[in-house]
Amino acid sequence: MNWQLGGLPLHPLLVHLTAVAVPVAALTAVVVALWPAARRWLAVGSPIIGLVALVSVPLATSSGEWLEARSHESAALQRHTDLADGLLPWMGVLFALMVVWWAWHRFGVAAVRGAGLRRAVGIAVPVLLVVTAIGAGVDVVLIGHAGAVSVWSHGG
Numbered sequence: 001m002n003w004q005l006g007g008l009p010l011h012p013l014l015v016h017l018t019a020v021a022v023p024v025a026a027l028t029a030v031v032v033a034l035w036p037a038a039r040r041w042l043a044v045g046s047p048i049i050g051l052v053a054l055v056s057v058p059l060a061t062s063s064g065e066w067l068e069a070r071s072h073e074s075a076a077l078q079r080h081t082d083l084a085d086g087l088l089p090w091m092g093v094l095f096a097l098m099v100v101w102w103a104w105h106r107f108g109v110a111a112v113r114g115a116g117l118r119r120a121v122g123i124a125v126p127v128l129l130v131v132t133a134i135g136a137g138v139d140v141v142l143i144g145h146a147g148a149v150s151v152w153s154h155g156g
Contacts, residue, residue, distance in 0.1 A: 003063040011063040015147065018056040022091060022140040025053035026133035029098055033126035033133075039105060047102050050095040053136075057088045076150035083143045090136040097129050 003010045032039040032046045039046070061084055068081055104121055112118055 001062070001066070003066040009063065009067045011060065011067045014056065014060040014063050015144070018053070018060040018087075019140060019144050021049075021053035021056045022087070023137055025050045025091070025094060025098070026137040029094055029101075029129045029133040032098070032101060033129040039101075043106075044102060047095065047098045050091075050098040054088075054091045054095040057091050061085070061088065074150060076146065076153055080143065080146035080150045083139070083146050087136070087139050087143060090132065090139050094129070094132045094136050097125060097132055101125050101129060 005013075028042065028046050028049045032042055042049075064081065064084060068077065071077060104125065108121070109118060112121075
């Protein structure tokens with residue numbers, strides 16, 4: 001695919017989408033994990049936000065690979081691309097957990113009779129959501145910083 005519009009690469013635009021969507025999804029995940037009122041208010045909106053972030057990652061990565069093939073190789077660019085390869089797994093897990101948490105509260109809690117299972121899910125999923133949200137958030141910051149260094153440093 002030709003990742004440009006009007007002769008300009010689309011990667012910067014898609015990267016900015018990802019740089020906003022991933023932290024918003026991570027913050028949303030933490031909020032719905034820890035605040036029941038927000039979980040009820042956001043409802044299916046939470047997984048939808050996660051889906052937008054998840055979809056933005058391969059778009060940014062693919063456009064970045066296209067741009068990398070047309071750019072001067074450097075250590076800074078290599079670091080950026082190496083880091084970027086790790087974001088999709090974080091977002092895949094975060095999105096899946098957001099769907100599970102929404103579905104659990106929408107369908108599962110009422111259907112499960114055992115208090116032990118309800119308690120286990122009620123502890124495990126929020127912990128996993130928070131940990132994964134932190135991982136995705138940190139990863140997107142590191143990727144963005146490495147990308148900025150590769151663009152703005154001279155000789156990196």
